[in-house]
Amino acid sequence: MIKHNIWNPAAECMPREQIRAIQLKRLQSVVRRVYDNVPLYRGRMDEKGVKPEDIRTLEDLKYLPFTQKTDLRDEYPTGLFAAPRKEIVRIHGSSGTTGKPILAGYTRNDLENWSEMMARTLGAAGATEDDTIQIAYGYGLFTGGLGAHQGATRVGATVVPISSGNTARQIMLMKDLGTTMLCCTPSYATHIGETIQEMGIPLSDLKLRAGCFGAEPWTEAMRQRIEELLGIKAMDIYGLTEICGPGVAYECMMQHGMHINEDHVIAEIIDPITEEPLPYGEKGELVFTTISKEGMPMLRYRTHDLCQLNAEPCECGRTFVRMNRIMGRTDDMLIIRGVNVFPSQIETVLVSIDGLAPHYMIEVDRKGTTDSVEIQVEVNEGVFTDTVGQLEGMKKQISERIKSVVGISANIKLVAPKSIPRSEGKAKRVIDKRKL
Ligand code: ADP
Ligand code: ZN
Numbered sequence: 001m002i003k004h005n006i007w008n009p010a011a012e013c014m015p016r017e018q019i020r021a022i023q024l025k026r027l028q029s030v031v032r033r034v035y036d037n038v039p040l041y042r043g044r045m046d047e048k049g050v051k052p053e054d055i056r057t058l059e060d061l062k063y064l065p066f067t068q069k070t071d072l073r074d075e076y077p078t079g080l081f082a083a084p085r086k087e088i089v090r091i092h093g094s095s096g097t098t099g100k101p102i103l104a105g106y107t108r109n110d111l112e113n114w115s116e117m118m119a120r121t122l123g124a125a126g127a128t129e130d131d132t133i134q135i136a137y138g139y140g141l142f143t144g145g146l147g148a149h150q151g152a153t154r155v156g157a158t159v160v161p162i163s164s165g166n167t168a169r170q171i172m173l174m175k176d177l178g179t180t181m182l183c184c185t186p187s188y189a190t191h192i193g194e195t196i197q198e199m200g201i202p203l204s205d206l207k208l209r210a211g212c213f214g215a216e217p218w219t220e221a222m223r224q225r226i227e228e229l230l231g232i233k234a235m236d237i238y239g240l241t242e243i244c245g246p247g248v249a250y251e252c253m254m255q256h257g258m259h260i261n262e263d264h265v266i267a268e269i270i271d272p273i274t275e276e277p278l279p280y281g282e283k284g285e286l287v288f289t290t291i292s293k294e295g296m297p298m299l300r301y302r303t304h305d306l307c308q309l310n311a312e313p314c315e316c317g318r319t320f321v322r323m324n325r326i327m328g329r330t331d332d333m334l335i336i337r338g339v340n341v342f343p344s345q346i347e348t349v350l351v352s353i354d355g356l357a358p359h360y361m362i363e364v365d366r367k368g369t370t371d372s373v374e375i376q377v378e379v380n381e382g383v384f385t386d387t388v389g390q391l392e393g394m395k396k397q398i399s400e401r402i403k404s405v406v407g408i409s410a411n412i413k414l415v416a417p418k419s420i421p422r423s424e425g426k427a428k429r430v431i432d433k434r435k436l
Contacts, residue, residue: 002253004316007123007155008116011263012318019319022263024058026291031055031064034297037082040075041065041299061266061289062277066300072102072242081105083294093141094241094340101141104241105295111150113292114244117261118151121250124259124316125181125210125235129156132177132207136170136184136192137215138338139163143245144215148183151247157181164188167195175205182211185338186218186226186234191369193229203231212237214246216335217326219435223255236325242301243288249323257310257322264292267323268300269309272330280311285330286323304331334432336364336408337371343429345406346375353398355383359420362410366434373410375402381417 006012014022032052034041044065045051054060072080081088089108093101106114119127127133133152137144145163152159160177162170164184170192173179182189189211196206208230214237226234238258239246248265249258260267268277269284278284286303306329310322334341343362350356357378365372377398383391395412402410 003126004253005123005126005128006317007120007127009317011116012120012259012320014263014319016319019262020058023266023291026263027058027061027266027289028052028055030289030291030293030297031299033294034082034299038080040067040071040080058266061268061300064289064299066275066287066302067298068302069102069242069304073100076100077103078105080296080298082297083107088295091141092143092146092241092245094143102241104143104244106244107294110244110293110295113264114147114247115150115154117244117247117264118147119154120151120261121212121237121247122148122151122155122157122181122183124250124252125212125233126253127152127155127157127181127210131155131157131180132160133157133181133183134160134162134170134174134177134179136162136164136182136188137246142338143239143241144183144185147239147245147247148212152183167192168199171196171199171201174208175201178207180207180209182208182230182232184211184213185215186213186222187216187366187369187371189213189226189234190222190229193226194369197229206231208232210235212246212250214238215338217328220325238323238326240303242298242303243290244293248288252314252316252318254314254316256314257324259314259318259320259322260309262320265290267309267321269307270302272302272304272306280309280321283308283327286326304329304333306330332430334364334430336373339407341406341408346402346410347429349401349405350375350377350398353394353401355380355394356398357417359422360429361420361431362429363431364434371434373408374413375410376413376415376420378417378420379414383414384416 035052050063087107088105090106093103135148139145210233212235223234235251237250239248249260251258266289268287270277270287272285286305286307288301289299290297306327308324332343351358360377363374398412
């Protein structure tokens with residue numbers, strides 16, 4: 001029999017009417033809060049002729065304006081904060097499109113709520129105070145490490161805040177401390193698993209039982225591989241910095257979709273072109289409205305993640321709707337080694353360098369468990385006749401510029417003029433061979 005560990009049954013198994021009642025009350029209060037405190041929201045709501053008191057039912061959500069990643073960039077660093085600075089007790093951030101991160105501010109209550117969301121997430125994977133949880137998500141501005149850390153602390157587990165990297169040491173502590181749960185990206189989990197295998201450590205030397213993996217897309221095939229390599233149950237977890245970080249949605253033991261923490265966020269699926277809300281079950285763009293956040297509430301944030309919502313009752317007893325695995329993105333954002341990368345950023349760098357033609361191809365691959373990027377770019381006729389030394393210098397300049405603006409290391413390949421295939425329609429500039 002499957003044990004459906006539920007951290008907070010009063011919240012996670014609420015009748016639907018009760019969830020909706022909480023959602024409406026919180027939505028009304030968050031709309032009031034942003035209208036009164038954030039010029040961007042006030043301006044957009046005024047433009048649409050919507051006042052906070054117009055939100056009378058949950059269906060009225062559709063009258064509220066959308067927000068986007070570009071809004072966070074335009075309002076950098078703190079223009080979307082809705083609480084006075086003295087109430088902001090934490091700032092996190094994520095890679096943005098200009099080399100500057102997008103930032104999120106949290107009040108004390110926000111941190112409490114986020115810890116609760118993450119405690120439910122870990123709880124669903126079976127976490128209790130008897131567990132030792134190794135957090136191998138990066139610690140720092142990135143929400144992964146501290147987000148999982150707070151949830152694990154709330155559960156009362158023994159937390160090992162090792163952060164990512166240094167795989168041999170990860171495995172040593174895993175063995176010596178009898179770590180029972182692991183939190184990291186699915187690609188890092190695979191790498192840890194393969195390293196354990198290479199080191200010839202039998203799984204019987206480890207006490208690992210489950211893991212919570214997210215922050216990047218992965219597949220059922222990858223789940224199987226991780227489960228085999230580590231001898232665990234591998235759970236999918238979803239989140240994004242703009243909404244709070246990890247813990248927005250989490251898988252239960254059914255491993256069939258992620259329950260959305262609906263007392264803290266309202267999820268919608270919209271048609272990305274018409275922007276109209278779609279019924280449950282239809283595939284579209286996932287949009288979130290935060291309803292408990294004070295520091296930086298988000299109204300109808302367009303994630304650009306494609307997915308479906310499932311409102312069927314779940315065997316685990318939770319009543320929160322589920323989102324299925326992310327099926328892709330509506331924009332061209334790539335996630336490379338955990339960094340959000342837009343091809344347009346790379347293009348901006350390339351066109352700023354003398355001697356390069358605006359013809360390029362970005363090839364992303366995954367060797368073992370590490371993403372690699374190769375950028376082929378055409379040089380102009382004049383440059384092509386330069387010496388090897390000059391060309392090497394140019395390559396170095398490009399890769400340094402990309403590293404500093406985009407935040408990733410790329411292998412640069414200079415190619416002859418007119419050698420990159422021209423397209424008659426929309427140019428195809430990205431080849432992603434990772435099969436995600
Ligand atoms: P994080 O700090 O969690 O990486 P970011 O804001 O940098 O947050 O990135 C969020 C994006 O990461 C999401 O919009 C989504 O595209 C991707 N993501 C996060 N978790 C998952 C997951 N479990 N499956 C697929 N994609 C995910
Ligand atoms: Zn469930």
